[in-house]
Amino acid sequence: MQRTSFANFKCPAARALDSVGDWWSMMILRDAFHGLTRFDEFQKSLGVAPNILTRRLAHLIDEGLFEKRLYNERPARYEYVLTDKGRDFFPVLMALFSWGRRHVPQEDLAFLLGNAASGEERQPVLVDAxxxxxxxxxxxxxxxxxxxxxxxxxxxxxxxxxxxxxxx
Known part of the structure; x- marks a missing residue:
């Protein structure tokens, strides 16, 4: 099924959705923020079919959220590194995580957001700079x-x- 492109919409939210793509892309970005960079790491973490992962990574590269870097010549192996645009997606993902935290039953929560230094739980909010x-x-x-x-x-x-x- 062909999805609708929002690339020509004037709305920043629509254009951002077009840039990110779909839920697999957001999950790939989530894993990248936790240090994953290699195809096999993403595939193992997400359990996604290789053809879907290949397409999503290519889209994220085309949209400038990842950069593909060779880390092994024989055989050729690549890692996928967040660009500045990709790193700028972090607050979006944290807002989505926070929304999910409020609306998923407590007993179903396997992950919480925490302060990396103290280990205290974080409660993100979106504020005007x-x-x-x-x-x-x-x-x-x-x-x-x-x-x-x-x-x-x-x-x-x-x-x-x-x-x-x-x-x-």
């Missing part, structure tokens, strides 16, 4: 960006009016 305020639906809205056309601006204005309780 300038104010330190926690981002919530009640205090966050869309604003028009540089590529917004008149239709986008009208839609954003309607949504903002709704959040503010104003008749648009």
């Amino acid at each position: 300038a104010s330190g305020e926690e981002l919530k639906p009640e205090n966050t809205c869309l604003l028009p960006g540089p590529a917004a056309d008149e239709g986008d601006r009208e839609r954003i204005a309607r949504m903002r009016a709704y959040y503010l309780g104003i008749d648009a």
